[in-house]
Amino acid sequence: MLVYLNGEFTSRDKAAISVNDRGFLFGDGIYEVIRVVNGRMFRLEAHLLRMDRGLKGLEIPFSASQRKELVSVMEKLVVENKLQKGEGTIYLQITRGAALPRTHAYPSSDTPPTVMLMASPFVPDTDILEKGGHAITVPDIRWSRCDLKTINLLPNVMAAQEEKKRSAGGVLMVRDGYITEGYKNNVFAVFDGTLWTYPDSPYILSGITRDVVFEIAKEKGVPVKLTPISEKEIRKADEVMLTGTITDIQPVVSIDGRRIGVGRPGPIAKMLQKGLRHRMDTE
Numbered sequence: 001m002l003v004y005l006n007g008e009f010t011s012r013d014k015a016a017i018s019v020n021d022r023g024f025l026f027g028d029g030i031y032e033v034i035r036v037v038n039g040r041m042f043r044l045e046a047h048l049l050r051m052d053r054g055l056k057g058l059e060i061p062f063s064a065s066q067r068k069e070l071v072s073v074m075e076k077l078v079v080e081n082k083l084q085k086g087e088g089t090i091y092l093q094i095t096r097g098a099a100l101p102r103t104h105a106y107p108s109s110d111t112p113p114t115v116m117l118m119a120s121p122f123v124p125d126t127d128i129l130e131k132g133g134h135a136i137t138v139p140d141i142r143w144s145r146c147d148l149k150t151i152n153l154l155p156n157v158m159a160a161q162e163e164k165k166r167s168a169g170g171v172l173m174v175r176d177g178y179i180t181e182g183y184k185n186n187v188f189a190v191f192d193g194t195l196w197t198y199p200d201s202p203y204i205l206s207g208i209t210r211d212v213v214f215e216i217a218k219e220k221g222v223p224v225k226l227t228p229i230s231e232k233e234i235r236k237a238d239e240v241m242l243t244g245t246i247t248d249i250q251p252v253v254s255i256d257g258r259r260i261g262v263g264r265p266g267p268i269a270k271m272l273q274k275g276l277r278h279r280m281d282t283e
């Protein structure tokens with residue numbers, strides 16, 4: 001598998017970064033995951049805009065020409081890794097680069113960022129998409145800039161491990177009694193035909209898939225309410241679902257062992273799945 005690292009294409013096992021890299025030392029960087037469907041990068045510009053916001057938020061210098069180059073790198077990775085047919089993902093990571101001495105504050109602004117991209121085949125979990133998942137709740141122990149897609153993912157990693165340990169299918173994170181999001185997806189619930197989800201805030205990452213859900217809901221006349229949903233309230237929802245680039249739209253059929261709605265994927269989740277699939281296949 002061919003990856004891109006700092007201006008060069010190299011095999012995945014040969015690519016290496018400096019031990020002084022601030023991504024390695026401090027988690028000082030951002031990332032994006034982009035879905036590739038039949039060689040096309042789904043909602044690429046939206047991902048790049050979120051990347052821009054992250055770089056700006058962390059004050060990582062990145063020029064317009066560096067940004068432009070990313071697109072041709074992605075195109076090459078798609079071809080070289082044979083993703084012109086079927087499903088894949090592109091992973092992009094930019095860190096503040098390698099700098100000495102190891103000091104917390106940002107190094108000089110002429111420190112070149114470390115830029116790494118890789119492309120991999122992807123197999124959607126069709127079983128959970130069809131049948132829905134049995135989700136669990138965990139405390140949201142993350143910081144208060146979750147709107148930045150940084151590579152500091154330890155709380156997310158721990159949430160995923162809890163999901164694995166408990167053989168669950170989905171995790172809802174709870175902050176101050178309210179469901180914020182999943183560790184790699186946003187959360188929606190349906191109450192009386194209205195879709196509820198956490199509003200844009202520093203406590204969530206506003207997903208690109210979340211925006212697609214808003215679009216489909218508007219097209220189909222489903223009202224959307226941007227509001228935090230309490231842990232108590234969500235148990236009474238007619239439907240619950242998780243949305244994300246590698247999650248697609250995954251129905252949640254139970255939370256902490258208690259059934260949601262009729263205990264099967266509901267009509268709104270199915271309608272949204274269809275709308276997302278259509279967009280991914282045709283855009």
Ligand SMILES: Cc1ncc(COP(=O)(O)O)c(C=O)c1O
Nearest residue numbers: 184185186205207208209244245
């Ligand atoms: C914490 C978190 N929330 C939400 C999402 C969903 O975002 P997107 O739909 O852009 O993949 C992700 C994606 O990785 C995530 O890590």
